[in-house]
Structures are given as C-alpha cells and as structure tokens.
Amino acid sequence: QIGASSNQTVKATIGATQSSKIGLTRFETGGRISSSGEVQFTLKNYNGIDDFQFQKVVISTSVGTGLGALADEINKNADKTGVRATFTVETRGMAAVRAGTTSDDFAINGVTIGxxxxxDGDGNGALVSAINSVKDTTGVEASIDANGQLLLTSREGRGIKIDGNIGGGAFINA
Structure with a gap:
C-alpha cells in the first residue's frame, strides 16, 4: 500500500540502462605481440579536464613484466581514472596434438626443457608434464583443451617465448 488510502498507485519509470547512457563501457582488444619493449600511454581528459599518464611498463617474458604488469599499473590507478584492466596471455595450437618430439634445445621463456x-593428444602426458615441471620459473602453464589442442597460458601475464623446436605435432608456430 502506498499512502494513507488503499488502491493508491505510483507510476515509476527508469531511463535508458545501456552502458553508453549510464557511463560504463567495456572495450576488448587482442593481438599478437612478437617483440619486447616498453609501453606508456595517457588517458586524455579522463575526468573531463585533466590527462592521466601511466608509468612505463616493460612488455617481455621476464618476471614482473608483460600484460599482467600493464594491467596492474592500470588497476592501481582505477580509483582515480575509473579504468580497470584484465589480461589473457595464451598460445594455442592450431590443431589437436599429434605425436612428435621436441628438440634438445626446446625452451620456454629462456628455461630449457629439452x-x-x-x-597423439599428449596421451602419455609427457609434453604437458615437461612444460609444467618448470612453470614456476617460466610463468607458463600447459594443458590440453577440450579440442585436444595444446594450450600455453601465462598466469602472470608475462610473454610466452618458445625457443628451439616444440615439434610439429604441437601445431604451434613459434
């Protein structure tokens, strides 16, 4: 019941709720990064008046670098800028894993796996196990996805650099 008498009603409406109308937007981008370097950028008129310049971030395969470090830099300033970032750094085989052999100098992020x-399908678990045995050092974790493809994921957001030969059966172009 609304008011002192029964059968009183109130008509309420709400305006548009699209993110573009209420001020929240989401942008996603992706791409292949093939070299290391520094990234620095500025949000122009982030509050309607001022610019905000983020600190330089190194994008590479080393600890404390990469897209994870860039997301951290953006997020530590989120209260001021209103911008938040997440990251996904992964390399996926182009087809299901087939039998193969890596080279003696096979390495990920500078750590030799051999x-x-x-x-087929890494049924013996050898490839995934070998890569995961050094994941704490490389920052790269291996798995086989639902399609049987090798999936290399960097949980910290560091780059993934494969040296040597991972073998043609992995279907990853290094």
Whole structure:
C-alpha cells in the first residue's frame, strides 16, 4: 500500500540502462605481440579536464613484466581514472596434438626443457608434464583443451617465448 488510502498507485519509470547512457563501457582488444619493449600511454581528459599518464611498463617474458604488469599499473590507478584492466596471455595450437618430439634445445621463456617424446593428444602426458615441471620459473602453464589442442597460458601475464623446436605435432608456430 502506498499512502494513507488503499488502491493508491505510483507510476515509476527508469531511463535508458545501456552502458553508453549510464557511463560504463567495456572495450576488448587482442593481438599478437612478437617483440619486447616498453609501453606508456595517457588517458586524455579522463575526468573531463585533466590527462592521466601511466608509468612505463616493460612488455617481455621476464618476471614482473608483460600484460599482467600493464594491467596492474592500470588497476592501481582505477580509483582515480575509473579504468580497470584484465589480461589473457595464451598460445594455442592450431590443431589437436599429434605425436612428435621436441628438440634438445626446446625452451620456454629462456628455461630449457629439452627433448620430449609425446603421443597423439599428449596421451602419455609427457609434453604437458615437461612444460609444467618448470612453470614456476617460466610463468607458463600447459594443458590440453577440450579440442585436444595444446594450450600455453601465462598466469602472470608475462610473454610466452618458445625457443628451439616444440615439434610439429604441437601445431604451434613459434
């Protein structure tokens, strides 16, 4: 019941709720980064008047660098700028894993893994196990996705650099 008498009603309406109308927007971008370097950018008129310049961030395969570090830089200023960032750094095989062998000098992010013989679908688990045995050092974790493709993921947002030969059966162009 509204008011002192029964059967009183109130008509209420709400304006547009699209993110573009209420001031919240989401942007996503993606791309292949093939070299290391520094990134620095400025939000122009972030509050309607001022510009905000973020600190330089190194994009590479080293600890404390990469898209994870860039997202951290953006997020530590989110209360001021209103901008938040997330990241996904991964490399996925172009087809299901087939039997193959890595080279003796096979390495990820500068850490040598060496020769690994793996089977179709990495059924013996050799490739995933070998990569994951050094994940704390490389920052790269391996898995086989639902389609049987090798998936390399950087949880920290560092780059993923493959040296040597991962073997043709992984279907990853390094």
């Amino acid at each position: 020769k690994v013989d793996y089977t």
